[in-house]
Amino acid sequence: MNEVQIVSLISLMGFLILNILGFRSFNVGWRRTLYMAGAWAGIFAIVILFIDLVR
Secondary structure, three states: OOHHHHHHHHHHHHHHHHHHHHHHHOOOOHHHHHHHHHHHHHHHHHHHHHHHHHO
16 A cells, blocks of 8 residues: 555545544434444445556
8 A cells, every 4th residue: 555545545534434423413323323334434445445456
């Protein structure tokens, strides 16, 4: 992993945290919040892996 990918990964984790806080502000339960956070993490991981494989 190079520096650009590390910065990208850190920013994506920040966006994930913002999404979790957004779900919590609408009083979504913990189980649903964790499920959606996992879905976002999976989406980000797939995109990062796809970009890495294309290079």
